[in-house]
Amino acid sequence: MSTREQVLGRIRRALADVPHGETPDDVPVNRDYLRMHGERSAEETAELLAENLADYRAIVHRTTTAELPGRIAALLAGRGAGRIVVPAGLPPEWLAAAEGVELVTDTAALTHRELDAVDSVVTGCAVAIAETGTIVLDASPDQGRRRITLVPDHHICVVRVPAQVVDSVAEGLERLDPARPLTWISGPSATSDIELDRVEGVHGPRTLEVVLIHE
Amino acid sequence: MSGGTYLGMPAFPEAASESTQNKQLRANLTHATHTIRDKRAKAVAELADWPQLRAAGAAIKNRTLRHLDHYLEQVEAAVEAAGGHVHWAADADEANRIVIDLVRMTGETEVVKVKSMATQEIGLNEALGEAGIRAYETDLAELIVQLGDDLPSHILVPAIHRNRSEIRDIFAKEMGNWGRPAPDGLTDRPAELADAARLHLREKFLRAKVGVSGANFMVAETGTLVVVESEGNGRMCLTLPETLISVVGIEKVVPTWQDLEVFLQLLPRSSTAERMNPYTSMWTGTTDEDGPQTFHLVLIDNGRTDTLADTVGRQALRCIRCSACLNVCPVYERAGGHAYGSPYPGPIGAILTPQLRGTQSKLDASLPYASSLCGACYEVCPVAIDIPEVLVHLRERVVQGGEVTLRGSRTTIKPAKGHAAERAAMRAARWALDHPAALRGGQRLAARTRRLHPKRLPGPGKAWTETREVPAVPAESFRDWWQRTRGKETK
Ligand code: SF4
Numbered sequence: 003m004s005t006r007e008q009v010l011g012r013i014r015r016a017l018a019d020v021p022h023g024e025t026p027d028d029v030p031v032n033r034d035y036l037r038m039h040g041e042r043s044a045e046e047t048a049e050l051l052a053e054n055l056a057d058y059r060a061i062v063h064r065t066t067t068a069e070l071p072g073r074i075a076a077l078l079a080g081r082g083a084g085r086i087v088v089p090a091g092l093p094p095e096w097l098a099a100a101e102g103v104e105l106v107t108d109t110a111a112l113t114h115r116e117l118d119a120v121d122s123v124v125t126g127c128a129v130a131i132a133e134t135g136t137i138v139l140d141a142s143p144d145q146g147r148r149r150i151t152l153v154p155d156h157h158i159c160v161v162r163v164p165a166q167v168v169d170s171v172a173e174g175l176e177r178l179d180p181a182r183p184l185t186w187i188s189g190p191s192a193t194s195d196i197e198l199d200r201v202e203g204v205h206g207p208r209t210l211e212v213v214l215i216h217e
Numbered sequence: 218m219s220g221g222t223y224l225g226m227p228a229f230p231e232a233a234s235e236s237t238q239n240k241q242l243r244a245n246l247t248h249a250t251h252t253i254r255d256k257r258a259k260a261v262a263e264l265a266d267w268p269q270l271r272a273a274g275a276a277i278k279n280r281t282l283r284h285l286d287h288y289l290e291q292v293e294a295a296v297e298a299a300g301g302h303v304h305w306a307a308d309a310d311e312a313n314r315i316v317i318d319l320v321r322m323t324g325e326t327e328v329v330k331v332k333s334m335a336t337q338e339i340g341l342n343e344a345l346g347e348a349g350i351r352a353y354e355t356d357l358a359e360l361i362v363q364l365g366d367d368l369p370s371h372i373l374v375p376a377i378h379r380n381r382s383e384i385r386d387i388f389a390k391e392m393g394n395w396g397r398p399a400p401d402g403l404t405d406r407p408a409e410l411a412d413a414a415r416l417h418l419r420e421k422f423l424r425a426k427v428g429v430s431g432a433n434f435m436v437a438e439t440g441t442l443v444v445v446e447s448e449g450n451g452r453m454c455l456t457l458p459e460t461l462i463s464v465v466g467i468e469k470v471v472p473t474w475q476d477l478e479v480f481l482q483l484l485p486r487s488s489t490a491e492r493m494n495p496y497t498s499m500w501t502g503t504t505d506e507d508g509p510q511t512f513h514l515v516l517i518d519n520g521r522t523d524t525l526a527d528t529v530g531r532q533a534l535r536c537i538r539c540s541a542c543l544n545v546c547p548v549y550e551r552a553g554g555h556a557y558g559s560p561y562p563g564p565i566g567a568i569l570t571p572q573l574r575g576t577q578s579k580l581d582a583s584l585p586y587a588s589s590l591c592g593a594c595y596e597v598c599p600v601a602i603d604i605p606e607v608l609v610h611l612r613e614r615v616v617q618g619g620e621v622t623l624r625g626s627r628t629t630i631k632p633a634k635g636h637a638a639e640r641a642a643m644r645a646a647r648w649a650l651d652h653p654a655a656l657r658g659g660q661r662l663a664a665r666t667r668r669l670h671p672k673r674l675p676g677p678g679k680a681w682t683e684t685r686e687v688p689a690v691p692a693e694s695f696r697d698w699w700q701r702t703r704g705k706e707t708k
Contacts, residue, residue, distance in 0.1 A: 006305040009467065009518045012625040013286045016526035020283050026472065029280035035269035035479070054492060110506040114423045114457055134485075134493035147507040148456040148498075152449065171493075172478040180439040180474050181299070183456075183504050186497035191449035194489070195358040195374055196381055196407040197245070198252050204357060204411050205418065205449030206496065 038169040039133055047132045048163045048214060054135025058189025059202050060210040067215050070160065071099035074124060077158055077211055078103060083121035087112075087150050091143020092124060096160065108146040117149060122156040123207070128184075130161045130212075131174040135189065137161060137212060138174060140182040148183055157207040159187075163214045228641035229583040233552035242370075242378045242553050249377045250544040256490035257541060257597070263492070264482065273479045275601040278535035281437075281470055282525060288437040288470045289516065295440025299502020301512040308624070312517045313344035316429065316462055319513050320350050323460050325426045331444065331454040332356035333431025334538055335464050335517060337369065337560035338573070341429070352429065353395070353421050355450035357414050364391040370554030370562065371543060378553060381405040392417050418450065428458035428509065432465045433537065434480060435514075438473050441501045442514070445484060445494050455498050461509035467516050468525075468534040480537060483599040488539040520573030526622035529610040533568045535600040542594035542604060548587055557584065564594035568607040575623050575630075576615050579641040582633055585611035586645035615642055 003011075042050065052062045065073045078086065078100050087106045088097065097105065106112065106120055126144035127137045137159055139145045151157050161167065168174050178184060191206035202208065261267050281288055293303045304319075306312035320328060328345065330336065330352050342352040342363075354363040358376040362369050365387045369375030376384070385405040392399040392413070397420050399413045430451065434443040442463055444451050455461060471480065485494045503512050525531050543549045543563030554562035558580045559570040567588055571581045585608050594604040614621065618632035633642065 004305070005307050005311060008307055008625070009305050009516070009522065010286050010289070012518065012522035012622075013289070013467075013525060015625075016522050016531075016622065017283060017285070019528055024283070026280050026284045026287065029276070029283055031273055031276040031280055032269070033273055035266040035273055036264075039264060039266070058491070058495070118419070118423060131493075136493045141504070141507055148452070149508075152452050152456060170478075171481050172475075175474060175478050175481075180436065180441045180499065181501050183501075183507055184497075184499040185452065186493065186499075187495065188491070188493040189495050191447060191495050193357045193411055193448050195356075195361070195376055196384055196410055198249055198374065198377075199407040201407045201411040204415055204447075205355075205422075205453055 036170075037172050042132075042169065044164040044167075047167055047169055048216075051130055051132035051135060051161075051167055052214060054132065055137075055189065055212050056135075058135055059192075060135070060189045060212050063211065063213045065213060065215055067217055070213065070215050071095055071097065073213060074158060074160075075099035075101065077213075078122060078124075081122065081156055081209075083156060085120045085122075087117065087120045087123045087146075087154060089125055089144055089146025089150065092126065092146075093144065096124065108150045110147075114149070114153065117153040120154045122158060123150050123154045124158045124160070125151055126160050126162075127166060129174050129177045130167045131169075131171060132167060133170050136171075136174070137187050138178060139185045139187065140178060141184075142182075148185055151185065151187075152206055155207050156209045156211070158211045158213060160213045160215060163216050165217065228579040229552070229556050229558070229587045229645045231644075232556035232558065233548075233587070233645075239553070241380060243551070245377055245380060246550055246553055249371070249374060250546075250550050253374075253490060253540075254544045257487060257544070260486040260490040260492065264486070270479055270482055271599055271601055274483050274537075274599055275535060277471060277476050277479060278600055279532075281472060282468065282531060282534055285467065285470070285525065288472055289467055291437040292435050292440055292470050293516075295436075295438065296442075296502055296512075296514050297440075299440050301440070301502040301514055304513060304515045306515055306517045306519070308519050309339035309517075312339045312464060312515055312519065313341055315515050316341060316464065317345060317348045317350065319460070319462050320345070320427055321348075323427050323511075325350075327351040327353065327421075327425070328427040328429050328462075329353050329355050329421055329425040329454050329458065330359075331428070331430045331446065331451040332359050332375070333429075333464060334560050335431045335466050336429065339464070339517065339519060341464065353418075353425075355418050355421070355454060356446075357411065357448055357450075360414055360418070361387060364388065364395065368555055369560065371540065375554075378555075381407060381410065384410055388413050388417075396420055418453075422450075422453040422457050425454070425458045427460045427462065428454035430454055430461065430463045432463050432469055433484065434477065435465060435470045436472075436474055436477065437470050439501055441474070441499050443477065444498045445481075446497070447489065447495045449496055452496055452498055455500065456508045458509055460511040460513070462513045462515065464515045464517060467518055467521050484537050484539055487537075487541045487597070487599040520575075520624075522625060523575070523622040524569070524572040527572065527610075530568070530572050530607050532602050533565070533572060533607060535602055536565050536569065537600060538565075539599055541597040541599065545593040545597050546588075547591065547593075548589060552587065557587065564588060564604045564608075565602075568602075568604055568611060571611055571615075575621070576611065576633075577630070582615045583641040583645040585609075585615060586642045612642075 128140035190210045361376040371377045382405045388399040432442040549563040557566040567584045576582045
């Protein structure tokens, strides 16, 4: 007998008390919890997103579509970023104003070490969740492979407001496709492993800047 | 440098008395548990529907457990359809053998690891070490534990028993033996220590070809695995290597994608007291040109089906490893994590370990007594595990023996009466109750524990209850009751 059969057999014997014919749906799950917490206008939801992102030490900027290229250029210049990795499908106009930077396009051929020598990464996102201050990346063409938002030390993530903003975790999950690789990001990485002192920035990008563009 | 081992640990009371005398450990623990406890209460209070979420979390897990075979077959099919490979392991040895073989197939001799309780439980690092494969722990706390040749003491902050200057010394002394040495002149500032870890581990992440992880959840309908973390070492291990091996307990499955809306609210708030933890990774099989191109899921039983066979004890399998129960436990606060002799410390360890391993050893028989039954653990548990109920149930099993399932077979175990196990258990009970902090807790919730009093008193009071049922319950606290009955017996 294979281990698989053995384990499944043990489970079936262990569940001898479960009436024959009971289906999973016969076990009630009451979903009377809230779908979202509180009532908000779209503007208030964006405000809450900004607040919660900032509360977990992301740096939040708000701008318009027209002013976005200038804003991104200024953020990169402010850090003295010279090499920028960008996903293949990033709208080219986002970086139109960035001068004197070398753009490295995300490809499968890019090695981990090459990526480690990059200063910043600029991406879009799939959805942003206001109640938890979370942005979610799903590796779409404007976000790229998971590793490009992990290895560089500085991540600029652009969120379209209100189109990409939802209130709650439940609404966020509904918009996401589980078949895609997903990364949920709520502030830069952190640890409290040393005497519970919170230290921001361990392995991921130590600086996370979220740019909310109001369309 | 394979790290410590739990084998041959003394029974709970001896280990607990030892750690109680360690002032540094006690101070660290008190600070830690109280800090997290207060923060958690605030994070939970933000959600008006916490009780409903908690009930839903418990119900979803019950649904899963009652139809576990169905959901495991479903998750297996979904993972394989998405390009992953699924392996089954009946026990720790088999799981270790599978992982060793999978690593060998890659031709590699080192792996990077993200913190996982399941791999600690099966002693994977030691097994890999014996097979000539070096496993690098990458979670900051696990790194501290591994470099210090030590054992974790808390689920969430495993190095909580170490203070900053100890950590500095460990880094300065040991990092060089494992890879990139600590920078010269390293101080004990936490930010500097974290930075040293970043540099030390970056080397390993960039060259790693094999990653090993656990998972917080597996979604049956989609085959998605979920890892919740803070530091980014998880993302590194899950995305940079060519091969990913995830070792996951069979109870980690949840039925649907939608179910995550419950657990992704319960877990971060209950665990790190955050609205959301910094990073959560979700992946389904493999994705072309993004992340590992080979993915293995190793499903482990290792005592879980034995636990499932016990209709009272099975609720322990609902646990989502948030560690909230540790932080409110007066006995844990005194005894420290190591006294529990397994990777699962605190109240959850007291009910899970004796079920996963059985109650034959002195240590495992003493664990159900490592509690004052104050009930605080039940109150904070985000999936409403009635830990005191299971503790009492297991005490009865230790003392009275009876039918249990051990490695899949029905077995009748003998009562521990008169055996070394019983003496260890009694000392554990006495230890737990002799400590003022434990007693305060005991008093606070005395009314609640009333229904939990065993019909026949295990331990020292047993002879006394031989002739009468335990009173149908007096309005006295467990503490008073215990002291009175024990007083009679020990005079
Ligand atoms: S038993 Fe409950 S409180 Fe304790 S770790 Fe598990 S889920 Fe958390």
